[in-house]
Every structure is written in C-alpha cells, then in structure tokens.
Amino acid sequence: MNEHDTQAPMPLSNIRILELGQLIAGPYCGQVLADFGAQVIKIEPPGKGDAMRQWGEADQDTGEPLWWNVIGRNKQSVTLDLRQTRGQDLLRELASQADVIIENFRLGTMERWDLSYESLVRANPGLVMVRVTGFGQDGPYASRAGFASVCEAMGGLRYLSGYPDRPPVRVGISIGDTLAGLHAALGTMMALHQRERTGRGQVVDSSIFESVLAMMENLIPEYARAGKVRERSGSFLPGIAPSNTYPARDGRDVVIGANQDTVFRRLCEAMGQPRLADHPDYATHRARGEHQQVLDDLVATWTRQHDAQQVVDILAEAGVPAGLVYRAPDMLADPHFKAREAIVEVPDRHGKPLPMQNVFPRLSDTPGRVRQVGPQLGEHTEAVLSDWLGLAPDAIDALRTDGVI
Incomplete structure (x- = not known):
C-alpha cells in the first residue's frame, strides 16, 4: 500500500455514529465501522469509562493496558452520565444528528432511560439503532444476562470445541462477542443502504448466540434429516482426510x-x-x-x-x-504478513510505535486505515459538544461541575 493509498477517502467518512456499547461485542462493531472512516463517538461514564480500558495485559514500560488501543482505535471519547436526566437529554440531542447508535446494554436499559428507538426516531427518522445482546431483543431468554461464553455454548460452538473424551473447551478469544459485533456491522451497512432508498432507519438486532449459530455450517439439517449429532473430534473433522x-x-x-x-x-x-x-x-x-x-x-x-x-x-x-x-x-516475523501489511504500527499516546492487526477487509480504492489508538477518557467531550450541539465553553464547564460529563 503506497502513501497515496493511505490518504485515499474512506467509504464511511460521512457517517456519524454514537457508540454506547461496552466491553467487546458492541465496541467491536464500532471498531469495524471506525476503521473505514465513520466518525464514532464513544459515550462513556465519567470517571471510569468502558471496562475495556482495564482489560488485558499491560505495557511493560508504562503499565497501561494494551487492549483498549485496539478496540478503541479511530474513535472519539465523550463522557456522559446517562443515568442523569441532563445526560439523557444531551444524548437525545446528539442522536438527532447521528446516523447510527450502537448499544449493547442489557435489555430494557435504553427504554428505562427514555432512550428507546421509538422515542429517538421521532426526531431523526433516518436513525439506525444497532442493538447487540446475548439472546436478542425478544424471546423468552431476551432479558437474561448473556456473556459470550454462555452464548457460544447455546449457539453450538462449545459442544464442538475440544476432544471427545474431555469436556468442551473455549476458543482462546471472545469469538462470540466479535462475531456478534461483525454481524452488527454488516447489519448496519444493510440498514444504511436501505435508508438510501426510503429515507428511514430501522433497528439492527444482533445476538451473540445467533451470530455463533450462523457459523454452524450444516449442523442443524444434519440432525434434522440425517439424525446425526455432530460431536467433538479434536484437531480434525470426521470424514475429511487427510x-x-x-x-x-x-x-x-x-x-x-x-x-x-x-x-x-x-x-x-x-x-x-x-x-x-x-x-x-x-x-x-x-x-x-x-x-x-x-x-x-x-x-x-x-x-x-x-x-x-x-x-x-x-x-x-x-x-x-x-x-x-x-x-x-x-x-510479526513473517514476510507475508509484512508484504500484506496485515500488522501495522500505530503511535501510542506516548509516541511509541504499537503493532496491531491492520484494517480488514482491504478495499482497492477506498481502504480503511488505523488513524489513532484508543483515545483517553473524555478526550473529545468538549469538541463534540461544541461541534455537534453548539455548546459554549461555560455551558460545558457547568456540565462538568454537575458531573454530567
């Protein structure tokens, strides 16, 4: 990729997104969209932010956790207390100018804050709301807490992972979360494409268990029509050799x-x-x-x-x-990774190059790129409230004094 390519316009540079998600599933959706140029404003609780800021191994030199630099990359951080009425009001004002809202709170949380899709879409008919949960927005399990581990088991992945003479094992990453985030990003693009035709937004419902289920190949028809329950087989697939x-x-x-x-x-x-x-x-x-x-x-x-x-x-x-x-x-040592620029070095907030996986998939004319690592908590609060809502510095200071931001 040459220097001209890295400065090419990105396909989502005209899309404004509010990310209210936390941990992995919702924020991974935001990461994918931000990688391709969307302005992703991450809304975080004042004082503590997303728990992902504390997860994973720490930098040996600074002691700062490293994972946030990846899942928070290319985003802007705005602190906003959504438990306060004024914080909810500000979110509604921001939503009136956004294209997409991503949220992965427990079912009913947005409604409890009077931030349901029905209320937000009245002021912004083209708004797309992306809702990522363990079990989806309806059904008898919808209100259950749904971490990836549980939903991977329900979706069929855990039963197939490992060896037949031992209990099921987990994949070494939070694959259910990232699959749900990836499906959510795909759904976002479909909803935005449909909006181009109708002018109206819609809700994207991405559950972790169904994101895993979607990857289960012919597991369901194998049982329904052939009576076959696929079992764990270790490092090979039965009947596929060598x-x-x-x-x-x-x-x-x-x-x-x-x-x-x-x-x-x-x-x-x-x-x-x-x-x-x-x-x-x-x-x-x-x-x-x-x-x-x-x-x-x-x-x-x-x-x-x-x-x-x-x-x-x-x-x-x-x-x-x-x-x-x-x-x-x-x-890091492989020449094919280097030739493909599959791993890219991005300056961290101290200016030190930090290797991480590059943006994918690759687009020939409008590629995405990693422009910055995850932002500091609240780094863009003043700029966003000023640019999006026209708030004056004294108004922003008052919000900060009241603990709203």
Whole structure:
C-alpha cells in the first residue's frame, strides 16, 4: 500500500455514529465501522469509562493496558452520565444528528432511560439503532444476562470445541462477542443502504448466540434429516482426510489440508508414495474418510522425518495446502504478513510505535486505515459538544461541575 493509498477517502467518512456499547461485542462493531472512516463517538461514564480500558495485559514500560488501543482505535471519547436526566437529554440531542447508535446494554436499559428507538426516531427518522445482546431483543431468554461464553455454548460452538473424551473447551478469544459485533456491522451497512432508498432507519438486532449459530455450517439439517449429532473430534473433522495437525521432527506442528482428490495425489507424490493415491482405501473422498486414522498415521510418519518448515516448503512447492501453527512472534516475523501489511504500527499516546492487526477487509480504492489508538477518557467531550450541539465553553464547564460529563 503506497502513501497515496493511505490518504485515499474512506467509504464511511460521512457517517456519524454514537457508540454506547461496552466491553467487546458492541465496541467491536464500532471498531469495524471506525476503521473505514465513520466518525464514532464513544459515550462513556465519567470517571471510569468502558471496562475495556482495564482489560488485558499491560505495557511493560508504562503499565497501561494494551487492549483498549485496539478496540478503541479511530474513535472519539465523550463522557456522559446517562443515568442523569441532563445526560439523557444531551444524548437525545446528539442522536438527532447521528446516523447510527450502537448499544449493547442489557435489555430494557435504553427504554428505562427514555432512550428507546421509538422515542429517538421521532426526531431523526433516518436513525439506525444497532442493538447487540446475548439472546436478542425478544424471546423468552431476551432479558437474561448473556456473556459470550454462555452464548457460544447455546449457539453450538462449545459442544464442538475440544476432544471427545474431555469436556468442551473455549476458543482462546471472545469469538462470540466479535462475531456478534461483525454481524452488527454488516447489519448496519444493510440498514444504511436501505435508508438510501426510503429515507428511514430501522433497528439492527444482533445476538451473540445467533451470530455463533450462523457459523454452524450444516449442523442443524444434519440432525434434522440425517439424525446425526455432530460431536467433538479434536484437531480434525470426521470424514475429511487427510486434514489435520501433524508433528514434525523439530517438535513443531504443521497443519496439512489434502482431502481433495487431486491435492491428495500431490501429497502422495511429495511424500514419495505416489501409488498410495490409487490404493482402494484412499482413492476417493469417502474411502479416505473411512480410513482416516490409518491415513493420518501414514502422513504423520512422513512429517516426523522433517523439520516443520521443511514440510511446509516441500508441500508449498507441490501445491498442497500446509502451514505452521503461528503465534504472535511468528506473525510479526513473517514476510507475508509484512508484504500484506496485515500488522501495522500505530503511535501510542506516548509516541511509541504499537503493532496491531491492520484494517480488514482491504478495499482497492477506498481502504480503511488505523488513524489513532484508543483515545483517553473524555478526550473529545468538549469538541463534540461544541461541534455537534453548539455548546459554549461555560455551558460545558457547568456540565462538568454537575458531573454530567
């Protein structure tokens, strides 16, 4: 990406968003939209802000938590006490000029503050409200507290994660939250597109459990029509072979996916066993699935004879999908990550370069970009209240004195 590209206009630069979310699901939606140029105003409680400001590992030099720099990036921070009547009034005034409101409070919170969609849309018919919760806006579980862990289990992910002889495990990230945030961002863009046709906004309802459920491939029809309950299988999918993690001589693991007929033949040739591809136990997709364990053992016998990078290089040359199991140090050192600028360095608030994942997906003409790390609490309060609402400095000072901002 050249210098001209980094300064290209961004596709959402004309969109104003109020983010009332907290923790991960709602704020991740805001992060995605801010990455592509939307002006995302994050509304935070005075004095403490979003709990994400305290989550995750701390910088070894400053002691400041690092996660906020990612999930808060490209946003502006405004402090506003929504439990006070004056804070609610100010939010209504801001909402009258916004395109989108993102919220992921517990069901009924916005209504209790008299900030329901029905009340806000009267002053702004084009307003889109994005509501991210554990279980959605209706149904018998809607009022339950819904953290990602619980909703991942309900959506089917936890039951499939891990090994069959052990209890279900969690993925090492808050995948349910980020999936809900991503679906919320997708819904936001659909609602804004529809608004272009009608001039009217609508509510986007993104639940964590359904965001996980949407990723469950053919799990439901498999049971409904074939009577099959998909079970945990560890590092492979039953009937898909060879496609697994295989040990190398140097102790590292290599992921190989060679279950397609032509690819399996190339793997056999790379392993020096070309006739294996015609063996009746392995010649077809179904046959390989039926003899999965024996086939995995054959591949593992070969991988153990080489170092992991050697295996990857041999199979890359042969046209067989294969790769190492990466950790953060591997990502930072990898030439493909560098060439793609998949990781970008952004100055933190002390001016020190901070590596983080870059904006994705990549757009050829109007790419997003990381313009700044997460802001300090209330950093933009005065500017936003002045620019959006025309409040004078003395009025803003009075709000601060009263603890509203």
